[in-house]
Amino acid sequence: MSEERDKKNVSGNKIDEVTGIETTGHTWDGIEELNNPLPRWWLWTFYATILWGLIYVIAYPAWPLISGATAGVMGWSSRGTVAAEIVAHELRNEDLVNALEQVEMASLTENEDLNRYAVARGAAVFRAHCSQCHGSGAAGAKGYPNLLDDDWLWGGDMDTIVHTVRHGIRNDTDPDAHYSEMPAFGEILGDEEISQVVEYVLSLSDEDHDAALAEAGTQVYMDNCSACHGENAEGDRAQGAPNLADAIWLYGGDRDTLTETVTYSRYGVMPAWGQRLSEADVRAASAYVHGLGGGE
Secondary structure: OHHHHOOEOOOOOEEOOOOOOEEEEEEEOOEEEEOOOOOHHHHHHHHHHHHHHHHHHHHOOOOEOOOOEOOOOOOOOHHHHHHHHHHHHHHHOHHHHHHHHHOOHHHHHHOHHHHHHHHHHHHHHHHHHOHHHHOOOOOOEOOEOOOOOOOOOOOOOHHHHHHHHHHOEOOOOOOOOEOOOOOOHHHOOOHHHHHHHHHHHHHHOOOOOOHHHHHHHHHHHHHHOHHHHOOOOOOEOOOOEOOOOOOOOOOOOOHHHHHHHHHHOOOOOEOOHHHOOOHHHHHHHHHHHHOOOOOO
């Protein structure tokens, strides 16, 4: 029995006495692994996938290079397909695009079909380029304006929105960008004066405040802040100076945040989208924003 159990084939592999199949030589807990051949159908499928892979890397872009990939003999690319689809889409809407580029934006809503196209196109532009800052619902965030309300720093009529989108705010790439800068009053006023003017600003929107400090802060405000925000503190859109009396805040209206704002100032920047988007896209995005509810 010992000799029969140790029978080996010509290649030197042991033969299992029960099945008559050679073993692999692997043993686990006394159980030996049989070296059964793979099914023919599996082998042919495996060879077919190898052949398919070779054909694919020859026909289509596949091998990565330093600045791209091999083009493939068929010259196909997903980018090329998308580009062709975009061109086809633009051709189908060529008349609407031309009309959008030439229309007086203030009268856009009078053309129902053109306005519907502009708003639909603008929604796509907004989601792709604007939602990262203003939010997917355009409600904004700390430092990024809410586009749903009617509190505009630079104006909310259609033409002003177009200008803002096209040229941006306080960027260094477009000479026509809206530009203003709030001084860092921490370099101008003392701590006591800053506390006084902060309490005065809190009082403007009926927030909890120190009445004595607020009264003293009135003169500090008139001497240092009224030139931009106005004597009634309702702001000045020509300068992008916010309304301080409406309890709507871009960076926050609590005492600590206001103190930080007055001390160090704020300097928000918006890109000049006219340098990145087509004229039709700039106008479409403006129409979409104007129609969100806060447009004038």
